[in-house]
Amino acid sequence: MIKYRMIREGAARAVPGLEFHEAMPASDGELALAHHPDYVARASRGELSATEQRDIGFPWTPQMIERSRRSSGATIAACRAAFSEGIAVNLAGGTHHAYADRGAGFCVFNDSAIAARLMQAERRASRVAIVDLDVHQGNGTASILARDDSVFTLSLHGENNYPFEKERSDLDVALPDGVGDDDYLVALAAALDKLQADFAPQLLIFLAGADPHEGDRLGKMKLSMAGLAARDQAVFSFARLHKIPVAVTMAGGYGRDIEQTVAVHVQTIKLAKLHAIDWNNGRGD
Known part of the structure; x- marks a missing residue:
């Protein structure tokens, strides 16, 4: 959990001109856009079973549920800000293993699915794409949105990594253990081209996610810092080319050296800031 404080402090030092805002907690109604009301109520009251808490990966506390609500609220806020700024970042989020009726893999509520549906309800966007570049498949997101043609789920992930029983995204790109920068970037470029051709978000x-980095304990991929910068730039350049606002979440990162994981996330934020300037400068193109 210390990672998130370190990301904020690192971003404040490394990226001048950022505006920081405290996230508001997502309401029961907002959470219910992606989750069963019974699950939201039981999670909020501390009534999750021992098995449910074990699946999430940490025990229930009032602070845990408050943080989970605010993590979803931060992705909502980032989406709203992206429509005026071009890009905005949640310094946490990316909790893509949470299903409609349960949490899993350190994820309580699925912030991406919640925010996507709320942006549609607010009539900010009718077609939303979730581009999941965490090393693990976004199984909860894929499940929640499986029958929703208005949200496109794209996941590049490790074929042999958690979750070992995958769900079906709109576009899954399963990559082998040890994949490096070049092969990853080729796969990403093809996936983004297909996203635009099929969906136009x-x-x-x-x-x-920082977990594709070669120093990650759980990732099994071999992307360098330069490769991850190229990954982020590919997404940001794609968005700028097609004039698509972007909300960024940090997702996973479990480096052997936590400073390295934080450096990957801060690098993403640096590139996001540059993209925001370029996006705003180029809005009239």
């Missing part, structure tokens, strides 16, 4: 929610 009006908003991107980008899960910029």
Whole structure:
């Protein structure tokens, strides 16, 4: 959990001109856009079973549920801000293993699915794409949105990594253990081309996981810092080319050296800031 404080402090030092805002907690009604009301109520009251808490990966506390609500609220806020700024970043989020009726894999509520549906309800965008570049498949997101043609789920992930029983996204790109920069970037470029050809989104929610990094304990991929910068730039350039607002979430990162994981996330934020300037300068193109 210390990672998130370190990301904020690192971003404040490394990226001049950022505006920081405290996230508001997502309401029961907002959470219910992606989750069963019974699950929201039981999670909020601390009534999750021992098995449900074990699946999530940490025990229930009032602070845990408050943080989970605010993590979803931050993705909502980032999506709203992206429509005026071009890009905005949640310094946490990317909780893509949470299903409609349960949490899993350190994820309580699925912030991307919630925010996507709320942006549609607010009539900001009718077509939303979730571009999930965490090393693990966004199984909860795929499940929640499986029958929703208005949200496109794209996941590049490790074929042999958690979750071992995958769901079906709109576009899954399963990559082998040890994949490096070049092969990853080729696969990403093809996936983004297909996303635009098949869907033409009006908003991107980008899960910029740090866990594809070669130093990650759980990732099994071999992307360098330069490769991850090229990954982020590919997404941001795609969005700028097609004039699509982008909300970024940090998603996973489990480096052997936590400073390295934080450096990957801060690099994403640096590139996002540059993209925001370029996006705003180029709005009239």
